[in-house]
Amino acid sequence: MNVKCDPALSGILRENNAILPAYHMNKEHWISIVLDGSVPDEEIFHLLDLSYDLTR
Numbered sequence: 001m002n003v004k005c006d007p008a009l010s011g012i013l014r015e016n017n018a019i020l021p022a023y024h025m026n027k028e029h030w031i032s033i034v035l036d037g038s039v040p041d042e043e044i045f046h047l048l049d050l051s052y053d054l055t056r
């Protein structure tokens with residue numbers, strides 16, 4: 001799943017193997033989250049909220 005992210009935060013998040021530079025998106029502002037259970041649901045929901053705030 002691709003979500004928009006603050007560039008300062010995306011570097012930190014990419015330390016997790018399940019969070020990658022976004023496929024076919026601006027890799028500075030977007031991340032891809034692998035939905036295989038390795039990222040806790042609470043963190044995914046938080047990232048979704050941040051993405052919504054950045055894109056509205």
